[in-house]
Every structure is written in C-alpha cells, then in structure tokens.
Amino acid sequence: MKAIEVRKLRKRFRDVQALDGVDLDIAEGEFFALLGPNGAGKTTLINTLAGLCLPDSGSLRVMGFDVVTDYRRSRRALGVVPQELVFDPFFNVREALRIQSGYFGLRRNDAWIDEIIARLGLKEKSGTNMRALSGGMKRRVLVALALVHKPPVIVLDEPTAGVDVELRQGLWEFMRELNRDRHTIVLTTHYLEEAETLCTRIAMMKQGRIVALDTTGNLLRSVPGRTLRLRLAPDRLPTAIAALHAGHDGLMRTLELRDLGQVGSILESLRAEGISVQDMEIAAPDLEDVFVRIMSR
Amino acid sequence: MQSGFITLLYKELLRFWKVSIQTILAPVVTALLYLLIFSHVLEDHVEAFPGVSYTAFLIPGLAMMSMLQNAFANSSSSLIQSKITGNIIFVLLPPISPGEFFLAYVIAAIVRGLAVGVGVFVATLWFVELRLDHPLWTLAFAVAGSAILGCLGVIAGIWAEKFDQLASFQSFLIMPLTFLSGVFYSIHSLPAFWQTVSHVNPFFYMIDGFRYGFFGVSDAPPHLSLAVVLASLAALSFLTLRMLARGYKLRY
Numbered sequence: 001m002k003a004i005e006v007r008k009l010r011k012r013f014r015d016v017q018a019l020d021g022v023d024l025d026i027a028e029g030e031f032f033a034l035l036g037p038n039g040a041g042k043t044t045l046i047n048t049l050a051g052l053c054l055p056d057s058g059s060l061r062v063m064g065f066d067v068v069t070d071y072r073r074s075r076r077a078l079g080v081v082p083q084e085l086v087f088d089p090f091f092n093v094r095e096a097l098r099i100q101s102g103y104f105g106l107r108r109n110d111a112w113i114d115e116i117i118a119r120l121g122l123k124e125k126s127g128t129n130m131r132a133l134s135g136g137m138k139r140r141v142l143v144a145l146a147l148v149h150k151p152p153v154i155v156l157d158e159p160t161a162g163v164d165v166e167l168r169q170g171l172w173e174f175m176r177e178l179n180r181d182r183h184t185i186v187l188t189t190h191y192l193e194e195a196e197t198l199c200t201r202i203a204m205m206k207q208g209r210i211v212a213l214d215t216t217g218n219l220l221r222s223v224p225g226r227t228l229r230l231r232l233a234p235d236r237l238p239t240a241i242a243a244l245h246a247g248h249d250g251l252m253r254t255l256e257l258r259d260l261g262q263v264g265s266i267l268e269s270l271r272a273e274g275i276s277v278q279d280m281e282i283a284a285p286d287l288e289d290v291f292v293r294i295m296s297r
Numbered sequence: 298m299q300s301g302f303i304t305l306l307y308k309e310l311l312r313f314w315k316v317s318i319q320t321i322l323a324p325v326v327t328a329l330l331y332l333l334i335f336s337h338v339l340e341d342h343v344e345a346f347p348g349v350s351y352t353a354f355l356i357p358g359l360a361m362m363s364m365l366q367n368a369f370a371n372s373s374s375s376l377i378q379s380k381i382t383g384n385i386i387f388v389l390l391p392p393i394s395p396g397e398f399f400l401a402y403v404i405a406a407i408v409r410g411l412a413v414g415v416g417v418f419v420a421t422l423w424f425v426e427l428r429l430d431h432p433l434w435t436l437a438f439a440v441a442g443s444a445i446l447g448c449l450g451v452i453a454g455i456w457a458e459k460f461d462q463l464a465s466f467q468s469f470l471i472m473p474l475t476f477l478s479g480v481f482y483s484i485h486s487l488p489a490f491w492q493t494v495s496h497v498n499p500f501f502y503m504i505d506g507f508r509y510g511f512f513g514v515s516d517a518p519p520h521l522s523l524a525v526v527l528a529s530l531a532a533l534s535f536l537t538l539r540m541l542a543r544g545y546k547l548r549y
Contacts, residue, residue: 013549050390053549072392080390086383090312096387102304103391145387 001064003028003153003184004049009058011044018044020208026186028152031179033195034188035291036205042188043083046157050080062153076104079151083158085138087130093117093141094126097148104149116144119174136163143171154178156187160194172198196287204294212294223285223293228255228263231279238273241266252279302397305388309405313371320409324367325416328359332421335481349512352425358480360417361442361507365500368410368443369450369471372402376454377463389548395541399451399534406447407440414439428511434519435510441526442503448533455546474500484516499529
C-alpha cells in the first residue's frame with residue numbers, strides 16, 4: 001500500500017511557483033528522505049500533505065485518504081514534526097500531550113503518552129511549562145506531539161536542526177524502531193549523512209520539482225569515480241598526473257579519479273619521479289557529492 | 298460531533314481560566330470603577346427609565362458591555378497569539394472540522410462573557426437591589442450577545458496578522474459600537490439624529506434587550522431586539538464558518 005501518493009501537485013505563492021507538478025509515491029514502511037536547498041518546496045509539500053497548505057491543483061493521499069475530501073482520516077494517519085520550535089505557553093508538557101491527543105479523539109491515552117515521554121527523555125520535564133524548556137527539550141516535545149496519536153506515517157521537517165548529538169542519536173534510534181514496526185518515516189534534513197545512513201529512498205527537489213528520485217544506493221552509484229588524497233614528499237605532482245589535481249588543503253593533495261584502476265598508474269608515476277607517499281586516503285562519493293552534482297545541473 | 302471538539306473547547310476554557318485574574322477579575326474591577334464614578338456623578342441627575350434609579354439602570358449595561366468586550370477578547374486573543382507564536386498548527390493538524398473549530402472558540406467566548414457578567418453582578422450586589430423581571434430574556438441576550446462578539450473575535454483573530462491590527466479592530470469598531478449603544482444612557486435622551494444612528498447599531502439591541510430582562514422596560518421592543526441580535530448572530534456565524542471552511546489566512 002502507498003503511504004503517500006502525490007499527483008501533479010501545483011502550488012503558487014504570488015510570484016513563486018512553490019510546487020510545480022510534483023508526482024511522488026512513498027510505500028508503506030519506507031524510511032524516505034526529501035532533500036533540497038532552501039526554497040526547493042520541501043516544506044510546502046509537507047504542509048500540503050498536512051492540510052496546512054491548500055493545493056492549487058493535483059491530489060494528495062495519505063494511507064489512501066485524500067487530504068482535502070477525506071481530511072479527517074488523512075490527518076489521523078499523519079504525524080508532523082514542524083521545522084519551527086512552536087509551543088503553547090499556557091501548558092506543561094503532559095498537558096500539551098493530553099490536549100493534542102484529545103484533538104485526535106484519543107482521550108484515554110496516558111499509557112502511550114507515558115511511553116513517548118520516557119522514550120524521548122522528557123520524564124523529568126513532564127510537569128514543566130513549555131516556556132521553561134530549552135530548545136532541545138522543546139524539539140523533543142514537538143516529536144512527542146507528532147507521535148501522540150500513533151500515526152502510521154510520520155513526517156519530520158528538519159527535526160535535528162540545532163539539536164545536540166545525544167538527542168539526534170536517540171531520536172533516530174526511536175524512528176528506526178517505529179520504522180521496524182511498519183511506520184512510514186519521511187524526513188527532510190540538511191544533514192545529508194543522516195539521510196544517507198537512515199533512508200532507503202531519497203527524493204531531491206529543486207524549484208518546486210522532483211529532480212531525482214531513487215534508492216540511496218542507486219543515487220550513490222550515479223556519481224562515478226573516486227577521490228584520492230595524498231600527502232607527498234616532496235610536495236609536488238609529476239606532469240603526467242597534474243590534470244587530475246583538484247585541490248590542496250595545505251597538507252594533502254586531492255585528485256579526482258574516474259575509477260580505482262588509475263591508482264596504480266598514479267603511484268607508479270610518483271615512484272618514477274622519486275616522490276614518496278606519506279599518507280593516502282581513497283573515498284567513494286557520498287550523498288553530498290550526489291546532491292551537489294544534481295543541484296548544479 | 299467528534300471528541301476533538303470537546304478537547305478544543307476544554308483547552309480554550311483552560312486557557313482563560315489559568316489567567317483568570319487578568320481575564321475575569323480585571324474586567325469586573327473595571328466595571329466596578331465605571332459604576333462608582335458614573336453612579337456617583339449622575340445618580341441624582343438622570344432617570345433613564347421611570348421608577349428605575351440610574352445606578353440600577355447602569356449595572357445591566359455595564360455587565361453586558363463587559364461580557365461583550367471579554368467574549369471578543371477571548372476568541373481574538375487566543376487566535377492571534379496562536380498565529381503569531383505559530384502554535385496554531387496544533388489545532389490545524391488534527392481532524393477538527395471548521396464547524397467544531399467555530400463552536401469551540403465561540404462557546405469558550407460565551408463562557409468567559411458569562412463568567413465576567415456574573416462577576417459584575419456579584420460585585421455590584423450591595424450597591425442597589427436589582428429587579429429581574431424576565432430572567433430568560435436576560436439569559437438569551439447574554440448568550441447571543443457573547444456569541445456575536447465571540448464570532449467577531451474569531452473573524453478579527455483570523456484576519457489580523459499582528460497585535461496592532463487586532464487593537465485597531467477593537468479600538469475603531471468594537472469600542473465605539475459598545476460605548477454608543479446605550480450602556481450609560483437611554484437613547485431617548487439623545488438628539489433625533491443620534492437616536493437614528495443608534496438604531497443601526499446591533500450592540501444597542503443587545504444591551505437594550507438585556508436590560509429589558511431586568512426592568513421589563515426598554516427603548517426598543519424586545520422581540521425586535523431579539524430578532525436583530527439573532528439575525529446578526531446568524532450572519533456573522535455564516536461569515537465565520539465560510540472563512541474557516543476556506544482556510545482564510547489559516548491554511549495557505
């Protein structure tokens with residue numbers, strides 16, 4: 001079953017075409033990343049799924065429920081962690097969770113509320129007013145609020161922006177666990193290594209369009225070549241391999257290779273010129289390389 | 298009706314109850330100050346209705362004015378604060394229908410209006426013994442009047458994008474309509490032109506009808522007042538529901 005189904009979605013804000021014909025399917029149980037530079041349309045897409053934004057044209061379904069005509073069921077199926085640190089200053093953490101649970105029709109939900117409070121490290125703060133929480137704690141509460149009605153689809157809009165390593169790791173461990181229980185997780189993030197590590201499939205957006213959509217493995221394989229970093233003594237390159245030179249950080253030189261087979265000939269030409277290799281690193285392209293390449297097209 | 302409505306109503310009631318010194322006690326004290334000053338100055342000079350002292354005449358007007366202003370303040374301040382702080386998304390993400398949203402905010406406004414109204418009457422008990430000839434009329438106008446202002450509060454809270462705009466709505470619309478509605482005087486004491494102007498002010502019918510419940514006397518026939526008030530409520534409810542259903546300034 002499709003957890004999310006988007007067809008020909010268009011949305012315009014005055015002179016900006018925020019979404020320009022987006023088509024996207026995310027299967028139930030996927031851990032999916034939506035990547036793109038600021039202003040690419042990621043948050044607009046999420047907001048349209050959540051009903052915070054109304055589409056100009058096209059359709060969106062969450063767990064098969066149309067977000068406009070069957071909004072009650074589609075919203076029950078969706079939990080959204082917003083990008084901004086928003087909170088209601090009138091309530092403490094537990095009150096906020098109980099109220100949010102009640103909005104979804106769950107008025108006796110204390111067992112689950114206790115569990116998410118414990119899992120997100122909020123036990124000590126459950127009676128604290130939202131105003132008195134640190135930024136990281138507020139972020140945890142936002143995650144808890146999104147999960148309070150046990151939605152099958154969870155969307156996290158840059159949930160780790162400005163949070164410490166401990167929360168980041170704890171949050172992803174919790175998300176992995178929910179994903180193992182067949183929850184569909186969709187995240188947007190600027191930390192591309194998070195997407196690379198966690199997600200099985202990735203969509204990249206640019207100017208309101210999806211410009212790349214594939215499995216993480218296929219995207220990584222789409223960029224050929226390797227990067228070779230060398231510390232040399234003396235610190236110079238033979239003329240024969242000078243064309244491969246891509247940079248120098250003061251200590252090591254970076255060479256861009258088409259494939260691993262070039263390493264042998266490079267070492268040979270260094271040896272022939274009496275240049276010794278003091279340190280060497282070979283790196284495969286990562287998601288950041290893929291992202292930069294796709295965005296620069 | 299789904300239970301999201303019950304929770305939203307509960308949240309809206311809890312919101313003003315948690316700051317009841319500001320939301321209930323303060324307007325009661327303000328009304329009391331109006332009463333002390335105006336009754337002291339005008340008690341021996343004005344007889345608005347035959348056989349009714351000016352202080353007795355003034356109390357229902359002040360109570361109604363306080364109810365209306367606080368009903369407006371309740372829904373409008375809740376919405377503008379939620380919009381500006383961004384926590385409005387907590388009520389936009391759940392499966393709450395426009396009708397449930399509307400009812401929760403308007404009923405909370407009515408409850409706050411009635412709480413302030415009761416507070417004003419309790420605080421003024423020892424000033425004068427008030428008659429209550431038609432309690433159901435009093436209740437009907439109190440509820441309908443607060444509902445109208447609750448609707449206006451929702452409209453203003455949704456329309457305004459900053460506190461300044463909301464303050465303009467309050468200062469240039471709500472306050473003049475309230476003060477020029479016969480809270481402090483019978484409109485029969487006004488020149489003919491201003492009497493005519495008062496008759497197109499729906500706030501006049503709210504206060505006049507409310508006062509009829511106490512004394513059995515009014516400037517306009519009570520059935521006419523009730524009809525105007527209910528028609529105003531129906532029109533504003535329709536407008537508010539349309540705004541909510543379209544997501545005006547809430548869902549972009």
